[in-house]
Amino acid sequence: MTQRRKYEYGHEGQKDAIPYTFRPTRVHSTNGTVANAESLVQPSGPSSRNGSQGATKLSPNSNIILDFGLDVGGYPVFEFIPGTPENTAVIRYTVSESLAALKPGVGDGYPFMGHAGARFRSEAITVSGWGGRWLGTGIQGGQRFILIEHVNGAADVSISEAGFQAVTDVTPMSDLPGSFNSSDDYLNELWITGARTVQLGCASKGSFAPAWHVSAIGTLIESKNIAIHEKSQNWGQIDFSLSLYIVSGSIFTVNKGGQFAPDPGATEFYLTVGRNGTGTFSRYDGSSVDIPEGILSTGKWHNVKFSVRGDSNATMTASIDGVEIGAVSYDGISSSGPFGLSAGSDTAIIVKNLLVRDIDEKTLYFNSLTSQSALEDFATGTNYYGVCFDGAKRDRVVWAGDFSIFGPTIFYSTANTEAVAGSLLLFTGVQDSQGQISSSVLASVIPSEVPTNDWKSSNFYSVIYAISSANAWYEWYQYTGDTRFVNKWWPAIKRDIEYGLSFLDKETALITVEGPAAMDFDYYDGPTPGTHIGANSIVVWALRNAALISDSLGDSVALEYRETADKIEKAVNDRLFSNSTGAYILVDGNNAVGISQDGNAYAILSGIASAPGAPSSAGAIIEAMRMLDTPFGPLSFSNTSRFLPIVSPYASGFHTWAAFEAGMDDEA
Template identity: 30%
Template sequence: MATTLSFTSPATFLDSKNQKRSPQYEVPQYILPVRVHSYTGSVKSAEHLVARPHEPCQYDAHHSCTFEQPRAQHEQSSVILDFGVAVAGIPVIEVSSIEKDPSLSTVLLDISYSEGFPGIERPGGDGPYPFSAGADTLRRNRFRIRGVGFYESKHVQGSQRWMRITLVSPEPCSISISMVGFKPTTMNTPLEELPGLFECSDPGLTSLWQYGARTLQLNSIPARTVPPPWQLSEDMGILIDSQRCNAYGWGGHWTDYAVEVEGMVIEGGFSWNVRVAGGRPGLLFVLNVASGSNPANLELWYGYYNKPQITLVPILLSRQDITGIDIIPGEWYKIKTVCCGSLDLSVYINQKLIGVFNQGGDGSSDSTLDKVPQTPRGSVGFGAGQDQLCRFRNVTVKSIPAQEILYTSGLNNPSVLGDFGIGWNQFPYIFDGAKRDRYAWTADIIIGGPSLYYSTAGTEYIRGNIEASMLRSTAKDGELGLLPAGVPPGREFERPSSDTMFNILCVNYSLYLLTVLHDYWLYTGDDDFLSRYWDRVTGVLAFVETLVNDQGLVVAEGIMAADYDYYNGRQEGISTKRNVLYVAAIKNCVTMAESSAINDLALAKTLTARAERTSTAINQHLFNSDRQHYNITTKRTVGFQQETHAWVLLTDIVPTSHKQLLMEKFKTLYTGTHNHSPTQFTSDAEGIKPTISPITSAFHILAALSTDDVPSAEHILRSVWEPICDTSSPHFTGTTWEFLLPDGTPFEDQFCSYAQLFSVGPTFILSRFMLGIEPTAPGFKSFLVAPRFPVEGVTWAQGRCPTPSGEPIIVRWQFFDNGWKLWCKAPAGLTGRVVVPKVVLKRGKRLMVCGLERGLEQDIEINKDSRQNLDIEVLF
């Protein structure tokens, strides 16, 4: 019998050139702005900085934009440029002409960056971000122009839609620029040409899938593409330009010592750390040269940097004028700092005592910097404050009183970068946020990983994060331990693992990573990788089991109780979420233990018993019968938490009688927001700022789908990401945001990451549940095609899902007035199963497979022995 239904959706996605993931290669070309937003002062022909129409990566070197600073002009000449969406790369300009007073050695251009438009109106862009050495500390680069030619920044700017160029040199001067843009450091493959694809009849949902994919592109960092924050010279040591201090990586346990180093000011001053450890804030000295009527001075701060980011505000402890010695730019000075017990810190320049500083404070080591902790131990570090350019060389650290050399270096050899953990990134990584933190966290890929598998297929980035954490873990060779929550991007893995660099060891991050490893294995079929690090997996499971109390519940305190939602406070003690994560991780480990790659059935049996024990304990001890939901912790019993209850449902430990009750409870999260999108907690939760979280909302959607509550899933999908998709918003970047305020604007203002891995959940949710493709065995050896997210108004969907075979699984389906049609194409050798949606079967009267009528069955097999094009029609 001939088929009666014909697809009307566009079929360009079937183009064969887009079905395979080719090696990571793109023709080198600049990323150029697409329009001029505005300009002030004397700016001529700003339109010449915009990319040519229909040639977005080409510019005309024969035309230029001129910035002038004439006499008596009070405002600086500047232009704001728009790149249309968030882009990444190393800032670069081409100068075609320059005019300046003979007394000026350089003309100064400041270029600032911002993801959202509000940030570009600020002098420093939307920064600074001093937390991670993987990011440029500042969001404003100073270009020192001496003549015509190309100039580029020393560092990557990871995500920005907006750029502002400002001529800051004093009058009179002018400069002409024929090109400004970025040398890309991440892939910019057009989204419709990615290995994975999703399209549907709702353009908004198609765009949302793409915004997640673009976010993944910006955060996928190829190996050796993050430059060190220091530049090395054999005779002149290290050059540092406005970068946070970075500390020697094996000195975190040092107590009493004297550090001597030679420093040279080129512009502004220089800075250094003492007694700083683990990537935490510490004691920061900033030397400032004389400027105008202000004498040279030395400041002591507690913090990462002498300028704040919103969540990391440094504290100025003391400022002392420098007397008796002139600090002259271009000359070397010997700086000595003495740290001994709780005594005052002494600073000498060229053997002259120039300052004595009280260490101050008896507060907490909380990284919010609201108090100054005591600093009895820690390493030494070097950097440059805002608008400071400097050099250091010849450092020696000696213990007190033994005078043992703890560290010495000329600071003029590439090995120095490894000493301080700031070399080129050895692994490909996927960062948490393209602007900030630019760090290889592990929790973020619990959502980012699945979305990557359905879009860019850059599995090496996920593997890089997992492998880096595994290599740093102590949970190996039969030892107990946890998995580091993240890894400094510049760490060299040939070095000893006993470093004191930034290293958070907490239970939840370790459990996330076990699930991330399971997902990586499921989507790639990489048995060798799983086997290589299985001892780390068992070590983590053994360690967490030591935290289980007599009730069968995990108990964690202090830093071990930390989680990615730091702004909600730690869930110390007995946390429902932590215990549910433990059950989820155990169940995933059971699947891996039972596989042919591990084949440890005895362990699988033991783990199954642990999962059952803790599941029972959660229901017995953490369900609040008075409030009819699960407690946040045994101490925090007021308030309903979105993520906890999503995990409880997804882990399937909820008694059937409670499922519908909990789905109704979720609706209490919808009040108090601009469009009834859910918040993370109900308003009665104490000490919690109301926020809308895309990552926890993604888990909420999955929980709703697991209970067949499709209307709730659709409501969350549309409402949470609605502001992110609003192209008229000043915050629009074509990428997904970290979290939001109840009014739909970014949380924490411009600090918010606008290209955040947390928030790409719709990319995999739409591919997996609306299009319907997912693996049911590692590496897609068997797979499922089961569209089960029937969103109101969506009449067709189509796309492809990459597989390890190199060829994708392709699916398209469509509703018609008189029926429903699905077409699927799979690589040879894979076994598949198509499940006809329930909403279709309910209306169906006849079912045809490849033109042959069959009974109204729900499951149809896909032949594994040939390239099978399966055509299914259900006639109403």
């Protein structure tokens, strides 16, 4: 069997259509022996190739940097010209939004999560002498430059096409429904930048290729991204078994436990086929045990079984075809958390008949892995709805907080209501039993109207982001007037608001958050616990927005929402305003922690800063926020010893919005 990603045209569901491909606009530079470099400069468009300029030839140890002229994104695609069949070589591509960050083999960072999005900004490709078309399995988004290097092998490599197969709308800016043109060139460019940003950050239904491929034989997995069973969060100590066939490569990966604590990969375990018929069973950055010779091999079906026992002192035991391999320790890391599978680097596997039981032998899950249900359970299929994610260069994940910035921009530019509705449906259709709506959900998830704590924990983030979900619904209502869609999900929206109010201290009338619930957009700074201006202001904003929706739906809860918002507003103005800064402090009782950009913006947008008897005014707070200014834009926080001194497009978006709300158009 051959890996599906190698040398095939198009993804499933796209074979009858010729996709649009972004191609370079110029050669930036070459190094070493590169012949006919300009051949790769081709017009972008819906064809397999434009023109007939031959091919670019890379000799060993040479490279070429291509410039696309602006940010592009999609599945990387290369067309290799056949050479001598027995000769092979390896090329490596690396992508970056800026030339300065185009570090070979690294690029400009990596996304937080995977699946449709590639986990790394670089990939090595083995090119056979037969040539052919190579199409990547992971989307690379938000890059302008690509570095292509000949890194191994004695044979030259001839490339007739290099680009990215688009998965987003490619409508020219001038043809968009919200197309804007004025006598001010700066405003025109500003609008185009915003429209282009949301265009690259949204995708139509069915545009993502499945990460897994199901057939009557089983499920073919080539993706390195761990696919988590979406509702396995509460699986504790378990036994799980499956049939495994390693097609090529050497590594089969299983995950049991929190994916991102203490760091990505900490709860991943590997079965690895070694040379000379030996192998290992190991944990990421941990211990390992040897697999006896002949027990694990490629090209053969194996029955594998794993047992997870313990929590803080946990181990995972493996057996292959009835032969016990041994136990590997979690080394003090908790085994609590979800279950997932993947293939290792350069590995293709087939799995079937997955059975998961608890320690009392109760069946928690069974799937033959021969039907579409496997893709649905592990969220490894296509995207069943149009979606918008938090940026072209990031993961293919719908983030509720970021959507509050994205949403209004869409209505004024691309008018992609399909993607807005799909995003709302996705994060609202993933809700826990406490009412918290998902803050970060994969585009390939199947939503549900039934709340459950079985959803994997990484679907949820913080109070501020959860409440942002409710505000996003108001934006839909405000811009479309569609109450039918809102009404269907209104019970879930109300549960989300009640979740936010569960943090309300009845004595102080203020929202107080601790632990993970106190996270914000600045994940790199960790949580900011306490009575938080951001959490309080956004809850007031959501309550008032929800009250307006309630009025339209005829729900009497509107009165309660307004009364609660007024009480929190008064408490915020009484306790969280700082006379010394002229703005709202980040956390009650801690003047040293300074002020935040988003928290003060929310205070303006929610109406808190303009309330009767407020200690200041919206305009005065915008003036006070100038203490955040730098030559590169306003910082997110005034305290640069507690918080990284970063200019955030996310927080600055709300800052701009608040400045307009305050009537300070020039400041915006």
